[in-house]
Amino acid sequence: MRRALAALLGIALAGLSGAGCSPRVAAPGGNGSVEPAICGDTLRMPDGARLPLNRWRPHGGEPEAVILAVHGFGDHGLAFDTPGAWFAAHDIAVYAYDQRGFGGAPDVGMWPGTDALVGDLATTVRLIRARHSETPLYLLGTSMGGAVVLTAAARDALPPVAGTILAAPAVWARSTMPFYQRWALWLGARVVPWLTVSGSELDVRASDNTAELYALGVDPRVIGAPRVDVLHGLTNLMDAALAAGDDTLTPLLALYGAHDEIVPARPMLKLWRKLPAAGVTRALYADGWHMLLRDRHAHRVWRDIAAWIESGGSSALPSGAAEAGARALKRGALSAPDE
Secondary structure, eight states: OHHHHHTHHHHHHHTTTSOOOOOOBOOOOSOSOSOOEEETTEEEOTTSOEEEEEEEOOSSSOOSEEEEEEOOTTOOGGGGHHHHHHHHHTTEEEEEEOOTTSTTSSSTTSBOOHHHHHHHHHHHHHHHHHHTTTSOEEEEEETHHHHHHHHHHHTTOSOOOSEEEEESOOOOOGGGSOHHHHHHHHHHHHHOTTOBOOOTTSOOOSOSOHHHHHHHHHOTTSOSSOBHHHHHHHHHHHHHHHHGGGGOOSSEEEEEETTOSSSOHHHHHHHHHHSOSSSEEEEEETTOOSOTTTSTTHHHHHHHHHHHHHTTSOSOOTTSHHHHHHHHHHHTOOSOTTO
16 A cells, blocks of 8 residues: 555656546445345345455354454455454454455455445444344454544444454555655546556565465455555545544554554554543554564464453553553654664
8 A cells, every 4th residue: 555655656757648537436336225134155235236254253152252354455354364263263253344346346456435335334234233233243444444444433334333443544644645645646546547556666564474475465366556546545545534533433442563664653643642542542563564463473463352352442451562552652653662
């Protein structure tokens, strides 16, 4: 995400001779009259769209808690395969679906629009709640998924949930970008919206887990080179997410890695300062990267999430990341203390 945006300046300039266009949004079809339902391994949305659904459940009986996980940009629901299996082994069920435009969902590679993403999340929450009506349900949004959760909460679009977990939410809004990146994004979305960019030439890493990065690179379901107008739509979502910090659902567990090279520390610090003082646990991982749930030390994050859920969002985290987060917020720098 960040590296692709940084590469847009040269791309937009190179495309100035092309015909003028406009960003494209793959809006939902139908008339919204279809009854939403969980149909085996898919979610049926009100417009008839079918979104792949993955699930990891404990063996036998009702779980102690349920997590509805929302994946990041370019990814898909199976991003939660390893943490999902771990949570299931600890009596927490996990559901994760492919968002529109990603994975095996409709209109892959096209931006579905913030309204569609928020609507799908709200529908899915209702469906999962109906299936586990007596079990606490938690939302877990990673990167772009966190932005969708924040925006949906601000719009009051979600039914009540037991708590919210945001893992490096995508809040790199225009207000925190250098002017040349804002300009390049605006120009690129109107001059060459169809152009795909990867930013692979930039030295940016999403994780310290080399094996996981390799798996992402060869996964045909992962979008490695998004369209310019998709980046434009993503940035609109990030604008809304950062603005929504005041209206987030609590209790909330906000996670961030000090080595995150995808969502910069500045917008994340701005979000942390906007979050309510009460009911929010801010956790900073000194050895964490952007893909906190798949980094080499991801098991620490999993244990923290499980402990936070078990306590109903009120206990200290086993890793000590909450204390590190409090210190970082006080000093105004979301980096490791020795940096």
